[in-house]
Amino acid sequence: MITAKRHTPARIFASFAVAASALVLVSAPASAADDRVVTRVSAAGRAAALAHWTPERMRQWVGDDSLPPAEKIGQEWPGPVPAGVGRLFFTAEPGVDESCTATVVPSATHDVALTAGHCVNGGLDRFDNPIRIVNVVFVPGYDHGKAPHGVFPVRAFAWPSTYSGPTSGTDDDAVIALDPVDGRHVADVAGTQDVSFDRPPSPVDTAVLGYPVSQAAGGEALFSCVRPATLEANSVTTTWNTDCDLAGGSSGGPWLRGFDPATGRGTIFSVTSRGTMTEDGVTTDLSGAAFTDPVRALYELAWEL
Incomplete structure (x- = not known):
């Protein structure tokens, strides 16, 4: 998480x-x-x-100074918060x-x-x-x-x-x-934002939004990644996965399909659940539980x- x-x-x-x-x-x-x-x-x-x-x-x-390094994939949202x-x-x-x-x-x-x-x-x-x-x-x-x-x-x-x-x-x-x-x-x-419990086909173009508490802004700004999300299932979990690198604080942020940057609206099909971090504190990927x-x-x- x-x-x-x-x-x-x-x-x-x-x-x-x-x-x-x-x-x-x-x-x-x-x-x-x-x-x-x-x-x-x-x-x-x-x-x-x-x-x-x-x-x-x-x-x-x-x-x-102890916060994770600034994101490289995720970027500060340029306009009003959606x-x-x-x-x-x-x-x-x-x-x-x-x-x-x-x-x-x-x-x-x-x-x-x-x-x-x-x-x-x-x-x-x-x-x-x-x-x-x-x-x-x-x-x-x-x-x-x-x-x-x-x-x-x-x-x-x-x-x-x-x-x-x-x-x-x-x-x-x-x-x-x-x-x-x-x-x-x-x-x-x-x-x-709208919510859908119908599972979209994988992969799906996704806008991931969140407030990462990294050295980029210390949680003070909304950041976004626009990346494809892929559905992965095993005997325990079914999750959506992406290489978005938003740091801690982004948990719970919406994963939106059909997102229109002009209107700032889309449809939530997951939220940020977990991430993998390197020893240097860099997030390498995020996952979100598939809705059930x-x-x-x-x-x-x-x-x-």
């Missing part, structure tokens, strides 16, 4: 999960029809998240600030975004203790410290029960539900969060 972590270039294939705390409530799947794991954040937890993520804290990675795409900030306790990428998607409530499962599933530490994910906020359109649409606290997040945590590449997807800001829903102010029926069910029930 690839996330941004302070003073660490990237977390690759780390093992994390979410546990209950005073600020969150984790509930196991209730039935076969509700085959997901849901975490709901209290009002106090949402207020704490907004207080935690000051503009200065969001920019804390800028100028960190509809619905933004930066997801959170804290993996005991106090490590991190970031991922997420995208607003169509929903009945107009307040749902899609990201990677490992961005909200903390897994276990080296002593097998659960790592809690707290202080979760989403900033659509984030650009060099600016939050043009506001900072949205996350009131709930969920992943399919088929996702077993950050050591797994299967169904590494999650949905997040956001509080309105000043009475405005995130989809109404930031727009959305459990992920479709997760998305279709996201409006209930």
Whole structure:
């Protein structure tokens, strides 16, 4: 997996999960029809998240010499951030600030975004203790410290029960539900990207978007790769793969087919899940889990969060 972590270039294939705390409530799947794991954040937890993520804290990675080298394939997005795409900030306790990428998607409530499962599933530490994910906020359109649409606290997040945590590449997807800001829903102010669960033919021309926390911009800018993605399946996982080199922080970013750079719109068919890094911290490839029926069910029930 690839996330941004302070003073660490990237977390690759780390093992994390979410546990209950005073600020969150984790509930196991209730039935076969509700085959997901849901975490709901209290009002106090949402207020704490907004207080935690000051503009200065969001920019804390800028100028960190320990970050991975700048991307060579991925390039900074040249115009306004495409509809619905933004930066997801959170804290993996005991106090490590991190970031991922997420995208607003169509929903009945107009307040749902899609990201990677490992961005909200903390897994276990080296002593097998659960790592809690707290202080979760989403900033659509984030650009060099600016939050043009506001900072949205996350009131709930969920992943399919088929996702077993950050050591797994299967169904590494999650949905997040956001509080309105000043009475405005995130989809109404930031727009959305379409989602399709029909598997496109392989290879497929793909635009991969994300906020890599590398020396190129320290997570402050959206980057993109326009590369072919190839479907690969084995006895364990089915993934889309590309040689895109976006660094940590790009996890959860959308993989878009039919993407039109002029309009900044396309159709999501996967999100960034994992990456391979050299000893020098250079990402050599990315993969995204192919959408499955459990992920479709997760998305279709996201409006209930």
